[in-house]
Amino acid sequence: MGNVFPPGFAALEPFADWAVRGERARYAKRVSSTMEELQAFYDVAYPLLRQNTEYLENLSLDDIGDQDKHLLWAFCALVTVAFPVEAWGQPRVPDSGPSSIDAVIEPAV
């Protein structure tokens, strides 16, 4: 089996299950994960994002390949995971109780 992510992002391979399409599904994965799981993914993905802004700035969205698509999905997952890790200290938004806001239209990539 080939790599899920483009060359240079091998450290993300153990977290390939975070390359989830769609904010709704990524959020569902976040709230059903433990803080340890979120932290482990964050600790690997965040430095990779910081070091690779240039790569991403040169990444065209037209005819994007599968590996780059997975990379973007994983970094989109990092965006949603950053909230529990950097702000909330828990997977759910504090005081949000049973309420939910669902993505109903979102970009294909």
Added chain:
Amino acid sequence: MAHFPKPAEGSWTEHFKIDTGPVSYADSISPEFYEQERDAIFRRTWLNVGRVEQLPRKGSYFTKELDAARASVVVVRGSDGEVRAFHNVCRHRGNKLVWDDYPREETKGTCRAFTCKYHAWRYDLEGKLTFVQQESEFFDMDKSKYGLMQVQTEVWEGFVFVNLDPENSTPLKAYLGKFAQGIDGYPFHRLTRVHKYRAEIGSNWKLFIDAFAEFYHAPILHAGQYEAGEAAKIKKYGYEALAYDVDGPHSMVSSWGGIAPPKEKAMVKPIERVLRSGLFGPWDAPDIGMTTEELPPAINPTRSEVWGMDSFVFFPNFMLLIWRPNWVLTYHYWPTSYNTHIFEGTCYFVPPKNGFERLQQELAAVTFKEYGLQDGNTLEATQTMLESRTVDQFPLCDQEVLLRHLHTTAQSYVHDHRQRGSTASAS
């Protein structure tokens, strides 16, 4: 400590001649009042149901459930390119004409004609009845009498509005008034990248508008979104708007820029630092063909250099937020009962040019959602306690002036409607 000047009267509330006494909120907890709002407001005013980009070609359509108005409409681009709306009801036996698997869910698509699922009556894109199954079985059927019921439809700057009142004689542009006039020319058509969210909220629709028409709560309810030291500073600073304005039933608040980009990077969370984005949108504004200074006059009305965003409340349930870094957010609040509504939040961005911009937009959209979750859930707590009627007088501050205006406006619509009703039955 005042950071920004207020009108000569000393307060915005007095300037707009709105009462400064405590507010009762009876209008948000009464099933009877809600029933009156349905006729007085939702069946009479212009309602924004979508954007022209949702109707890219001839035959493109979408449906919109307007529960508060006891209606469902289908909005369609005709073969002549015109945008029209019809009541989503078949003229034969009243079946809902356009729906997919679930009759209560909205749908969209492209078609050449609408065919009823029940007995296959067919209507063209202009609403004309074109086919009746076994037409000869009917009695002197004059098909021209059974077209779809058309609803007044007008488009302002790409926003599609309907008005369910057949007697309405106020054109959309006149209804939207001076704010819309002053926003004309903003390049909404360039902001075609859409992230849309939807939530079912256990509160009266006006309470959520309240939450988004004041920023007095932001340093408190959303404190956890800032770095801890920063949160304390912001709390101490409090919140003051650059300006408020009221025009008929509509209103607006103009706000300073907050953190986009922040003065010191340490003010924001690591993900914001690396993506250069956050609640205020991606920090680097994309080209929309005009600079901040060139924006139409209703946007940043005080021409403040620290301006960050404007929120326009178009009565009854459409809010338009224009942000300095060239993106737009809309809110819709669709009542489903006196203490429930559906909230929609839609982010509009210039399509991203690369993977990094894509992530910047994701962070802005997701940040809005995390805030919204805090707001939405708080509202359910507010609603239940208002309904307890333990307290019925609530003091509102000058930074909550738009709330007073909204509730006063809703009450005067209901009052006028009642008035008209009693005159009509007396004559």
